[in-house]
Amino acid sequence: xGKVLLFLVATLILAAGCITVSAPPTPSTPSASTTSSQxxxxxxxxxxxxxxxxxSATLQWQVTNASTVSIDQGIGAVALSGNRSITxxxxxxxxxxxxxxxxxxxxxxxxxxxxxxxxxxxxxNLPYVAVFTVQPANTIADYPxxxxxxxxxxxxxxxxxxxSIIPVQGSSQLTAPxxxxxxxxxxxxxxxxxxxxxxxxxxxVWPAIETPVINYFTANPYVIHKGDKAxxxxxxxxxxxxxxxxxxxxVSGEGTAQVSPDQTTTYTMIVTGPAGAQYQTVTVNxx
Numbered sequence: 001x002g003k004v005l006l007f008l009v010a011t012l013i014l015a016a017g018c019i020t021v022s023a024p025p026t027p028s029t030p031s032a033s034t035t036s037s038q039x040x041x042x043x044x045x046x047x048x049x050x051x052x053x054x055x056s057a058t059l060q061w062q063v064t065n066a067s068t069v070s071i072d073q074g075i076g077a078v079a080l081s082g083n084r085s086i087t088x089x090x091x092x093x094x095x096x097x098x099x100x101x102x103x104x105x106x107x108x109x110x111x112x113x114x115x116x117x118x119x120x121x122x123x124x125n126l127p128y129v130a131v132f133t134v135q136p137a138n139t140i141a142d143y144p145x146x147x148x149x150x151x152x153x154x155x156x157x158x159x160x161x162x163x164s165i166i167p168v169q170g171s172s173q174l175t176a177p178x179x180x181x182x183x184x185x186x187x188x189x190x191x192x193x194x195x196x197x198x199x200x201x202x203x204x205v206w207p208a209i210e211t212p213v214i215n216y217f218t219a220n221p222y223v224i225h226k227g228d229k230a231x232x233x234x235x236x237x238x239x240x241x242x243x244x245x246x247x248x249x250x251v252s253g254e255g256t257a258q259v260s261p262d263q264t265t266t267y268t269m270i271v272t273g274p275a276g277a278q279y280q281t282v283t284v285n286x287x
Contacts, residue, residue: 039066039098074146089131127154127187212239
């Protein structure tokens, strides 16, 4: 019996020597691909980066990993990628801000603006409208818009609808109307009046990224004698059809046309595409 007990004890001691104890598992470290990160701004640029007063440029941007994207200078919320036509009245720096739950990223781009020559108006000693723009040009009803103007050689400036007895240079934030609206600026001095126009296109929904863009639509000269000619010039992007009223009809996406109106006339350009339309106007003053 004693030998049996001794055998059992020896067996237990040997078995205990074979038992190993494992250390607790080490927590895994998240890989770089699973860590949280702030938004990334791949592109934010203006083309062209310099222009004359009254000219237009196009902002282009592309952002990843963001929940909201916005651009200042009256543009507001935008999609993660897209483009927007701008017509700054003076040298302007635009700031894009992309935000998500982890933070924000920003980028800036600048458009340099040089003063345009008022030679056309000076022939008649009339007022000269260097800048008259609305931003954004495409929007939805009741969203903030910014009217900007710069008028020379005038003692009275009126913008309809909405603004009267205003300074010759300035800007005003308004609420977008419920329908597409053309704003008319009338500048007056002792020699007469000059009319300038700009249009805000109002849609029922936010304009899509692919919405057509009018980079510029201008008249040179913008003041003529009856019987003389002015040249309309334009450049558009993303439209499937471009038309100009006053019997000019369908035109190419970029081009020029000579006009000789008998009286002060406002021309309206309409650019349409699968994602929507944009309108813009230019006025030829006849004296």
